[in-house]
Amino acid sequence: MVSRISFITLLLSFFTLFSSTTRKDAITKLEMHLSAFGVESDDFPSIDVYIDFINDSSNCHKWYYNPKHKDSTYRLTSAEMKTILSLLETTDLNEIKTTYKSQMSDQPTSTAIIFAGDRKIVINDYGLQADDPLKSMYKLVYRF
Numbered sequence: 490m491v492s493r494i495s496f497i498t499l500l501l502s503f504f505t506l507f508s509s510t511t512r513k514d515a516i517t518k519l520e521m522h523l524s525a526f527g528v529e530s531d532d533f534p535s536i537d538v539y540i541d542f543i544n545d546s547s548n549c550h551k552w553y554y555n556p557k558h559k560d561s562t563y564r565l566t567s568a569e570m571k572t573i574l575s576l577l578e579t580t581d582l583n584e585i586k587t588t589y590k591s592q593m594s595d596q597p598t599s600t601a602i603i604f605a606g607d608r609k610i611v612i613n614d615y616g617l618q619a620d621d622p623l624k625s626m627y628k629l630v631y632r633f
Contacts, residue, residue, distance in 0.1 A: 513606045514582075514606045516574060517541070517604050518540060518543075518604035519539075519577070519601065520539055520600075521536070521538040521602075521626070521630060522536075522537050522600045522601075523627065524597040524598055525553075525554070527595045530597065531555035533633070534551045534552060534553050535553070535554070536552075536631060536632075540565065540570055542570065547564050547569075547570055548564060549563050551632065565629070573622075576626060580621075580622050582605055585610065587610065587613065588612075588615075591618050598615045600612065600614070601623060
């Protein structure tokens with residue numbers, strides 16, 4: 490009986506250690522602020538995206554600089570959120586480029602904020618020139 494309890498205690502300790510190690514760098518949230526503000530931006534939306542991967546939830550707020558267009562909100566599907574999470578998980582976040590710049594002026598600037606464990610990775614993208622995984626993520630969240 491004592492050896493069985495010891496084994497269970499050891500197993501639970503191992504599981505707790507393994508879980509806390511994997512959780513330490515786990516991607517938990519993503520914020521994206523896709524701005525359309527720039528030249529001729531009146532008819533293009535800006536979108537603020539909030540994804541909580543732990544609770545499998547999202548909220549996307551689409552808004553326009555031009556008041557003749559109405560604001561709206563939408564949610565991403567679970568499949569879309571899983572795709573985004575997979576794109577992020579297969580990217581080396583230690584090596585990800587955090588600044589992208591366009592050579593053209595008056596381009597929109599977008600920001601992506603990745604929350605991974607206790608880290609907050611901020612990526613600024615002037616002109617929507619980012620490489621993957623951002624380019625693929627833009628296609629998934631941008632609804633116009």
